[in-house]
Amino acid sequence: MKKVLKDKLNILIIFISIFLILLCFNRSLWGDEAWTAIIMKYDFKEMIREIGQDVHPPLYFVLLKLIVTLFGQHIEIMKIMSVIPTIILMAIGKKYIKHIFKSDFIAGVFICLVGLMPSCMHMSVELRMYSWSILFVTWSAFLGCEIYLHGQRKDKLLFTLSGILAAYTHNFNIISEIFVYMILFIALLVKDKKYIKDILIISLITILGYLPWLFISFKQVMNVNNDFWLWSVNFTDIAQMLIYPFNSLCHNEIPNLFVLIFIGLPLLMTSLLFIVVLKTTINNHFKNQKANFVLLCYIPMYGLMMFGVVYGLLIRPIFVARYLHSTIGIFFLGLAVGISLIKKNSLKNVAIIILICNMIYGCFFNIQREYFNGTEDTLAFFEKAKKEYSTRTIVTDIFLLSTTVMPYYETQYTTYSNTVYSLEQSNQPIFYIADQKNDQSFLENMNAKKLYSGNIDNEYFFDVYLINNVEFS
Template sequence: MPYIIFGILSLFSVSLIFNNNLWFDEAYTLSLIQHNFSKIIEILKTDMHPPFYFLSLKVFCMIFGYSIPVTKVFSVIGYVATLSLGLTIVKKHFDNTTSIIYMLTVGAVPMSLYFSVQQRSYQWCIFFVTLSFIEALLFIEKHKTHHCVIFVTASLFSAYNHLYAMLAVGIIFAFINIYAIFKDRKLLKAIIISDISMVVGYIPWIIPLLNQTKSAAGNFWLKGVEPLSLIVFASGIIVSALILAKKENRKLPIIFGIICVLSIQVIGLFITIFIRPFYIARYCNVILGIFALTVAFGTRNIKVKAKQIICICLSILSIGCVVVTGIFEYNPSMKNFFNRFDKVTSSSDTFIYSDSAFGIMSYYYPKNTHICTYYESWFSAFDNVRYINKKKINSKINSSNTVWFVKNTLTKTPKYLKKNYKLKSVDTFKCGNRQIILKNPCEFVLAGISTYVSNFNFALLWCIPRQ
């Protein structure tokens, strides 16, 4: 049965890769990996991302080609690897039922399949953080050196993938250090060596990390507490309470798992509420595998019939997730839009942006001129986007070219554009999890762009020079 579940859930993810839809963050990924390795690292030093995922994806694309489906496959491999932990380590050291519930929970979490095809680091973070947790737990219980080595290695890969993955393994390290000091001093020597190895291994990225943190403290895009992050946190507390309500579940593996699941959210929300908005719900997905294991451990002491009901419910949720994610991934409106828009645009057209709306259009229309009127250092990932001061925009654009202005609909249309152009509309389409509106040959509005974490509404306006 575990092998059948593994195969079906893996196929669910594979079935979602055959499309060319993407959103801004994915466009950033695809643009970034076009650079050489040293340039990728240089750009990432000015952004909030460690380099491992992007460098690995570049190597993968150098072998298999640069395309949207190929980059989705790379994330799918991470998802399959996460499932395979249940089929291998979990099954070996625990039991079949724990393995099955772990895999079904991974498949049933609403955004699990979504991240399995995202061209972002989240899915590989989930794999490495889960592996780190499992090996740390096995090391505590069995005192075997190879578990410690794998734990440290997986932790380093996690830290080099995402800042919140680094926080997750930091919590794991803190737990096992405290456990060793108060419960099992025989582990202290190995754990101290592990601590030193982790610090030494991360030294190459310490300075960029400090610079990134300093920059984010005053310039991070998030403006407040995301309601969904509070909902996810409340859900985690409820699930944890239900598990701990059974006395038999108050043991090391479950307590360890619950601490990891809740701590990363507590820390993220605390920083966001009291210091600086810096946390949204999708960041806690790095501990999705730990959550799945905690649920699996929490069902070990219930009756067989209850386990069967849980497995059926999780299976239904998994099927629901693949259906909903499939509808989202295979939304045809983007393809339909390009079929229409290609008829009214040419490679000589110019696109202007005053916010982060530039990523999607600059990816799909790489030969066109793309101009941003504001600047961030990480924009250098987009080779075909250049910065021009808004005061000089009119003098820098060839008046004989068709000009399009693309913006988030929440962004006010700049006065410098209103002064120099009349703006008209074109058509509509959905871009991945975002909806775009265009009405006639003039205004192209990307509206209703929404992921489970954020809503983006974009507009593309045909700029007609004023006489």
């Protein structure tokens, strides 16, 4: 233990890990997280069937089901399950970076970026698969570097395994891995044509490994092409993708000027860094290996972004900013290496300060999201109200509240789809949860009594009304 603590990078990893775990001890969930928690109540066969009908591969859910089976269905435990891959990523990042780049500075910057940048903090405690996605895809990138430098069989096997695991974690990870595979394969062929055999073997094993889920995945894609909640690709969508690595706002929140500064400065800095490194690389005729590496690290994230936008414009919008998460570990690795290339200490310090400010902003917003988000107040209100008014029936015009969030928090509630406005149970009181963004004037004619204004997870803001013996029309 003393040997571990002598290494400052180990202390940094432990500190960040403890901080992330402390963000998990709350009951706040948004719609997708609530759906994840709900299907953990199913038996294994039913869970796999439900996943197949959704839009995601099964690996994360299988791992989470094992944890739930061992430790019980506690939100805190399930959230910690999402911290584990971030801890692993920081640890293997330190190992591979010190081996490949021989630099504690690059390793330290990378650890801070994947542990404390706003998007990474957010996804590290979210009850979803995204922290596992970034682990597997970034692991592939590290192994690709090892294969290029040393060509060991062990690294080739692990590279193939990481690609398969990534594909089984999220469908868009397949696109992320295609970029990683392409970069490695082209680099190997440029280095020596003898690697063509390795390329074919890795490709074949990867395809065979994913084959059992391939047809289900294809069916899922066809289903979302026909029916998905996104309807267009607009400037706001693209802007959210561009700021995603540095953003900590809730899914539907628009940044104000103060927040935009914390998000915009690192985005500007990384853009300028790319331009400077590109110019340096061209001037050196692509002989600076570190500079070349930085440029390559930008490709998976921006390539995936372009794929999502073009697919949305030509076929059907199915891509949102958080789907980029699998690639930002590689992006942050390139950023860490790029900062190490800055020769002037004053400029290097400015870059570090900009990133630290973004991390502080992320810490503030993520602590607020997890512990000061209105969820506990709302749950306490419903616990008291259902006793006082002798009703357990809720109707809401907020889709995810009716289908996942409220059914998870209070399984004995009778919930209705947001499209239902005529109740068979009109002879008993109901709670009507009205979205604060929607017109609520129709409630005035229903003898509706406003009981509460609040939110869940800083995501759903609503007013709660009590309605007695009134039918919707």
